[in-house]
Amino acid sequence: MINHVPALSLWLDRLELRSVLNDDERQAVLSLPGQFEVIKPNHDFVRLDDNVNHVYSIASGLTGSFGQLKNGERQMTALHLPGNMANLHSIVLPSSISAIRSINETLVYRITHKFIHTIAADSLALSKAFWRDCTIDAAVLSQWSVMNARLPALGKVAHILCEMCCRFSNGICQDGSSFEWQLTQVHLADITGLTAVHVNRMLRAIREDGAAEIVGRRMHVLNWTKLVTMAKFDPRYLALEKLAELL
Amino acid sequence: MINHVPALSLWLDRLELRSVLNDDERQAVLSLPGQFEVIKPNHDFVRLDDNVNHVYSIASGLTGSFGQLKNGERQMTALHLPGNMANLHSIVLPSSISAIRSINETLVYRITHKFIHTIAADSLALSKAFWRDCTIDAAVLSQWSVMNARLPALGKVAHILCEMCCRFSNGICQDGSSFEWQLTQVHLADITGLTAVHVNRMLRAIREDGAAEIVGRRMHVLNWTKLVTMAKFDPRYLALEKLAELL
DNA sequence: CGCATGTTTGAAACCTTTCAACCGATGTGG
DNA sequence: CCACATCGGTTGAAAGGTTTCAAACATGCG
Numbered sequence: 001m002i003n004h005v006p007a008l009s010l011w012l013d014r015l016e017l018r019s020v021l022n023d024d025e026r027q028a029v030l031s032l033p034g035q036f037e038v039i040k041p042n043h044d045f046v047r048l049d050d051n052v053n054h055v056y057s058i059a060s061g062l063t064g065s066f067g068q069l070k071n072g073e074r075q076m077t078a079l080h081l082p083g084n085m086a087n088l089h090s091i092v093l094p095s096s097i098s099a100i101r102s103i104n105e106t107l108v109y110r111i112t113h114k115f116i117h118t119i120a121a122d123s124l125a126l127s128k129a130f131w132r133d134c135t136i137d138a139a140v141l142s143q144w145s146v147m148n149a150r151l152p153a154l155g156k157v158a159h160i161l162c163e164m165c166c167r168f169s170n171g172i173c174q175d176g177s178s179f180e181w182q183l184t185q186v187h188l189a190d191i192t193g194l195t196a197v198h199v200n201r202m203l204r205a206i207r208e209d210g211a212a213e214i215v216g217r218r219m220h221v222l223n224w225t226k227l228v229t230m231a232k233f234d235p236r237y238l239a240l241e242k243l244a245e246l247l
Numbered sequence: 248m249i250n251h252v253p254a255l256s257l258w259l260d261r262l263e264l265r266s267v268l269n270d271d272e273r274q275a276v277l278s279l280p281g282q283f284e285v286i287k288p289n290h291d292f293v294r295l296d297d298n299v300n301h302v303y304s305i306a307s308g309l310t311g312s313f314g315q316l317k318n319g320e321r322q323m324t325a326l327h328l329p330g331n332m333a334n335l336h337s338i339v340l341p342s343s344i345s346a347i348r349s350i351n352e353t354l355v356y357r358i359t360h361k362f363i364h365t366i367a368a369d370s371l372a373l374s375k376a377f378w379r380d381c382t383i384d385a386a387v388l389s390q391w392s393v394m395n396a397r398l399p400a401l402g403k404v405a406h407i408l409c410e411m412c413c414r415f416s417n418g419i420c421q422d423g424s425s426f427e428w429q430l431t432q433v434h435l436a437d438i439t440g441l442t443a444v445h446v447n448r449m450l451r452a453i454r455e456d457g458a459a460e461i462v463g464r465r466m467h468v469l470n471w472t473k474l475v476t477m478a479k480f481d482p483r484y485l486a487l488e489k490l491a492e493l494l
Numbered sequence: 495c496g497c498a499t500g501t502t503t504g505a506a507a508c509c510t511t512t513c514a515a516c517c518g519a520t521g522t523g524g
Numbered sequence: 525c526c527a528c529a530t531c532g533g534t535t536g537a538a539a540g541g542t543t544t545c546a547a548a549c550a551t552g553c554g
Contacts, residue, residue: 049483065389067389067390067392067393068393069393069394069397069398069479069481070475070479070480070481071479073397073479074397075392075393075396075397077389077392077393089382089385091378092375092378092379092382093379093382093383093386093486097386097389097390097483097484098389121371124368124374127371127374127378128339130378131338131339131374131377131378131381132339132340134378134381134382134385135336135339135340135381136340137385138336138381138384138385138388139340139344141385141388141389141392142312142314142324142344142345142388143314143344144392145314145322145324145388145391145392145395146314146315146316146322146324147316148392148395148396148440149322149395149439149440150316150320150321150322150440151316152509152510153509153510184531184532184533185532185533185534186532192396193395193396193397194510194511195510195511195512196532196533197510197511197512197513197534197535198509198510198511200532200533200534200535201510201534201535203533204534204535228317232316232317232318232320233317234316234317236296236344237344239340399541399542400541400542431499431500431501432500432501433499433500441542441543442542442543442544443500443501444501444502444503444542444543444544444545445541445542445543447501447502447503448502448503448542450501451502451503
């Protein structure tokens with residue numbers, strides 16, 4: 001294995017969690033040519049209505065997708081962690097319907113569409129794996145939609161805490177789990193559709209209830225069961241368990 | 248053309264709006280074998296966590312996808328009109344993460360996954376077209392997420408009225424447009440996350456403002472511009488314009 | 495007719511936003 | 525080194541929007 005881009009091998013892990021690939025296919029993913037790019041915090045590196053020619057693999061840092069209304073109000077519709085492909089869907093729909101913005105300083109690996117098209121054309125399993133990866137992103141979005149519409153403020157905030165914990169810990173969450181916390185309360189407000197002020201109050205409630213707390217740049221799970229109950233959280237939508245053979 | 252299933256030719260139209268297909272590919276879609284099935288109103292014909300082997304093409308009637316929280320509360324995450332494939336994504340993710348329920352009496356054409364896999368394997372353009380179809384569904388979901396989180400109740404209801412009008416009229420909406428209205432106020436509440444009572448009040452406000460009205464089983468646009476402004480609606484997410492050559 | 499379903503309305507309770515202010519940490523320039 | 529600006533977090537009180545509860549009305553259908 002000559003080329004070894006960590007962002008790609010993280011993405012490959014993610015693909016292989018849900019799809020069966022052979023050595024050639026693995027190698028094709030790991031050898032994808034691209035350029036690294038450092039992105040400053042709070043920078044839209046994909047703008048709304050851009051016609052996109054590249055996909056962005058997140059190497060480090062955190063980025064989010066933002067949808068918009070005609071009056072310019074924005075809402076976060078997805079969070080991309082290292083190992084995620086932020087806009088794989090652009091392969092089949094290049095006219096971007098959401099902006100992608102860095103949350104903190106982010107390192108991305110930028111790959112021209114052409115190369116993805118080529119390896120997808122050469123392997124049925126890979127093209128399915130890509131499609132599946134997008135489908136799982138859509139499943140997460142669907143759950144965000146449900147929680148944003150059906151949960152009270154406390155539940156929404158708790159739900160995101162649960163999700164972040166699962167995604168950062170690959171599904172293994174328990175009392176005492178802790179992980180790096182990179183979002184501000186304003187970001188939580190962008191995700192939940194609440195005001196930052198109210199997010200603050202909900203975080204306090206969660207803390208005072210002994211479910212979880214954020215101190216400094218770290219989140220600590222104090223009582224996972226309590227947090228899950230607040231959030232009515234069911235982690236299956238994240239598809240973090242290895243899927244059974246899927247053609 | 249021997250086989251001629253209207254549901255499939257509607258779906259093909261939808262695919263060709265966004266993808267370029269040749270005669271063989273067209274014929275492959277139109278010849279997909281399947282069974283018609285009549286579904287009574289308010290029936291979950293795909294249940295949560297089912298392991299799905301079929302995709303459902305909607306021939307007539309209206310169906311919706313429903314997500315769920317752990318406590319059983321439900322939220323509609325998509326509406327499927329005739330010509331839509333209700334769960335094409337199940338091709339790559341058979342474990343259903345949302346239920347699909349008929350809204351009124353619905354005629355579906357049920358196709359075994361195997362046949363979709365076969366024609367997708369035979370044609371790169373088709374497999375891209377399928378993936379793209381799913382991606383556009385995801386774009387609609389994303390916009391629902393934005394409107395549900397960012398709009399006040401009046402805007403949410405107006406937004407769905409706008410969307411339904413565009414989807415039923417293929418994007419051509421104007422003062423005086425009217426189309427069959429099949430949703431109850433409870434369904435609107437399922438979509439917007441509001442209570443049915445409040446949906447009722449918002450519909451009245453929209454009516455009294457002279458923007459739109461629902462009488463009997465029909466919706467009438469009275470003032471399209473006014474309705475769009477209320478909803479901060481931008482129809483581009485529906486991708487109803489014919490897309491330029493997309494590989 | 496009687497029943498089920500969907501719509502309509504009012505009033506009180508509740509939740510979230512808004513506005514305003516303050517705190518603490520961090521970083522910058524004089 | 526301190527003054528100052530900025531950013532994120534915190535808190536209180538009033539205003540506003542939405543839900544809840546309860547009841548009544550309309551319609552279609554057996």
